[in-house]
Amino acid sequence: MKYVLMFVETEEYAKELAAMSDGERQAAYEQVAEWFSRHAAQITHHAHLQPAHTATTLRMDGTEPLLTDGPFVEGKEVVSGYAELEAADLDEALAVARTWPACPVVEIRPLD
Amino acid sequence: MDPAHGDRVHAELTRVLREHAGRLTASLIRTLGDFSAAEDVMQDAVETALKRWPAEGIPDHPDAWLLTTARRRGIDLLRRRANYREKLARLQWPVPGEPDDRLKLIFTCCHPALPVPAQVALTLRTVCGLTTGQIAAAFLVPETTVAQRITRAKRKITDAGIPYRIPPDDELHERVNQVLAVVYLLFNEGYLTSGGDRPHARDLAGDAGFLAESLAWLMPRRPEVLGLAALIRLHRARTAARFDAAGGLVLLRDQDRARWDHGAIEDAVRLLERAAALRRPGPYQLQAAIVACHAEAPTWDDTDWTQILVLYDMLLGMTRTPVVRLHRAIALRYVRGPEAALDELATLAPDLDGHHLYHATRAELLRDLGRRREAHAADRRALALTDNPAQQALLADRLTWA
Numbered sequence: 001m002k003y004v005l006m007f008v009e010t011e012e013y014a015k016e017l018a019a020m021s022d023g024e025r026q027a028a029y030e031q032v033a034e035w036f037s038r039h040a041a042q043i044t045h046h047a048h049l050q051p052a053h054t055a056t057t058l059r060m061d062g063t064e065p066l067l068t069d070g071p072f073v074e075g076k077e078v079v080s081g082y083a084e085l086e087a088a089d090l091d092e093a094l095a096v097a098r099t100w101p102a103c104p105v106v107e108i109r110p111l112d
Numbered sequence: 113m114d115p116a117h118g119d120r121v122h123a124e125l126t127r128v129l130r131e132h133a134g135r136l137t138a139s140l141i142r143t144l145g146d147f148s149a150a151e152d153v154m155q156d157a158v159e160t161a162l163k164r165w166p167a168e169g170i171p172d173h174p175d176a177w178l179l180t181t182a183r184r185r186g187i188d189l190l191r192r193r194a195n196y197r198e199k200l201a202r203l204q205w206p207v208p209g210e211p212d213d214r215l216k217l218i219f220t221c222c223h224p225a226l227p228v229p230a231q232v233a234l235t236l237r238t239v240c241g242l243t244t245g246q247i248a249a250a251f252l253v254p255e256t257t258v259a260q261r262i263t264r265a266k267r268k269i270t271d272a273g274i275p276y277r278i279p280p281d282d283e284l285h286e287r288v289n290q291v292l293a294v295v296y297l298l299f300n301e302g303y304l305t306s307g308g309d310r311p312h313a314r315d316l317a318g319d320a321g322f323l324a325e326s327l328a329w330l331m332p333r334r335p336e337v338l339g340l341a342a343l344i345r346l347h348r349a350r351t352a353a354r355f356d357a358a359g360g361l362v363l364l365r366d367q368d369r370a371r372w373d374h375g376a377i378e379d380a381v382r383l384l385e386r387a388a389a390l391r392r393p394g395p396y397q398l399q400a401a402i403v404a405c406h407a408e409a410p411t412w413d414d415t416d417w418t419q420i421l422v423l424y425d426m427l428l429g430m431t432r433t434p435v436v437r438l439h440r441a442i443a444l445r446y447v448r449g450p451e452a453a454l455d456e457l458a459t460l461a462p463d464l465d466g467h468h469l470y471h472a473t474r475a476e477l478l479r480d481l482g483r484r485r486e487a488h489a490a491d492r493r494a495l496a497l498t499d500n501p502a503q504q505a506l507l508a509d510r511l512t513w514a
Binding site: 001089 | 223225271272273274275279
């Protein structure tokens with residue numbers, strides 16, 4: 001099965017990241033790079049998103065299409081990237097997600 | 113049909129369905145390769161059995177009857193899915209040399225990616241052979257709510273790819289704990305409401321007991337599994353003495369110990385010794401050991417409170433929850449007196465102010481110390497915080513004595 005792991009950043013995590021020294025931040029990025037290379041055989045596609053302030057949302061459930069600034073849910077948690085993963089079942093996808101070294105929330109969803 | 117006969121038929125029906133439903137569902141999943149379809153077909157057979165067996169009698173080979181019914185109805189229900197129909201049509205009873213697959217079933221039903229209420233409902237339906245209606249009645253929720261939970265959970269199992277298998281070794285410990293938590297929750301839910309005023313209501317504590325015993329049979333080398341089975345067996349051994357003729361709750365101190373099931377207590381203690389021999393103590397084993405101290409005391413005055421306090425200290429070392437600390441405080445009352453216990457309780461106020469047992473315990477300690485007005489107020493708090501009728505009656509009784 002194919003799953004998408006959606007990486008979710010929290011406000012707290014963003015603060016932690018901002019408070020890091022350049023060296024620490026570099027080490028954190030290297031951990032992420034290492035994670036991607038370790039699971040390269042299973043990861044078929046992945047991308048990092050630009051920060052939430054770059055998001056635009058189009059709502060078409062009203063009488064007129066409505067364009068708003070920002071992500072579709074106003075909240076403290078925003079999707080910051082995703083990886084598409086080939087796994088036998090949910091447990092296998094979860095095992096990969098559990099080793100994710102960066103932001104503290106990951107949503108796991110199967111693809112059709 | 114006289115009521116006693118009705119009860120016997122009902123109990124026998126429950127026993128037979130528990131015994132066979134899980135195994136048969138597991139073998140249907142294997143045949144069909146589809147959890148959801150197998151579960152639907154088996155549920156249909158269980159409902160048919162509940163309709164027909166009370167009048168026609170339980171067949172000589174209930175498992176063969178259930179499987180035949182499931183197969184026949186399944187071919188009907190799944191007629192649009194030709195591959196299932198063929199598989200079902202080939203299915204014979206008995207399935208030769210079949211291993212017991214119920215563990216896979218239990219692990220799938222109790223998968224942590226499902227919400228806990230759905231785990232409970234799905235386990236009851238799939239492993240214990242309850243109908244959706246019986247589950248709803250037992251938990252006092254609308255049948256549509258339970259049906260929805262089950263439908264959603266089954267859809268998630270299929271769509272999200274929740275596997276049907278025993279988890280790999282590195283996850284097994286955590287997953288076993290999740291299963292035990294579901295069984296224990298089920299037991300607690302059933303224990304307080306069992307007996308008394310709801311004849312023919314499904315005995316959830318009995319289902320929890322059945323699940324715990326099955327798990328102990330399927331995983332005999334896991335001490336916490338044995339510990340939970342012993343714990344539930346010990347609690348259930350006291351069932352006959354827990355309610356008076358009017359359905360009121362009888363406190364441990366006042367129970368007629370001759371009415372306890374001493375054979376079951378001995379069995380449970382043996383089980384606990386088997387667990388202890390594996391030398392990996394855990395919270396369920398410790399709780400069972402505490403209950404065993406009570407169960408083995410010939411009278412209330414013979415209770416070995418010092419030993420109980422030691423066990424609570426060990427338990428606190430593993431799970432430092434306010435409720436465990438509350439129970440430890442109760443033991444402390446019998447080792448060091450009500451004053452010491454009350455001091456201990458005072459530190460728990462912020463965590464347990466909304467818990468009826470906290471106030472009921474406080475009331476008792478205050479009464480021991482002759483502080484009757486405060487005791488009365490604490491009893492009133494406790495009464496306002498419980499919605500269990502037997503407990504309400506007990507607390508109301510106390511308020512009228514004071």
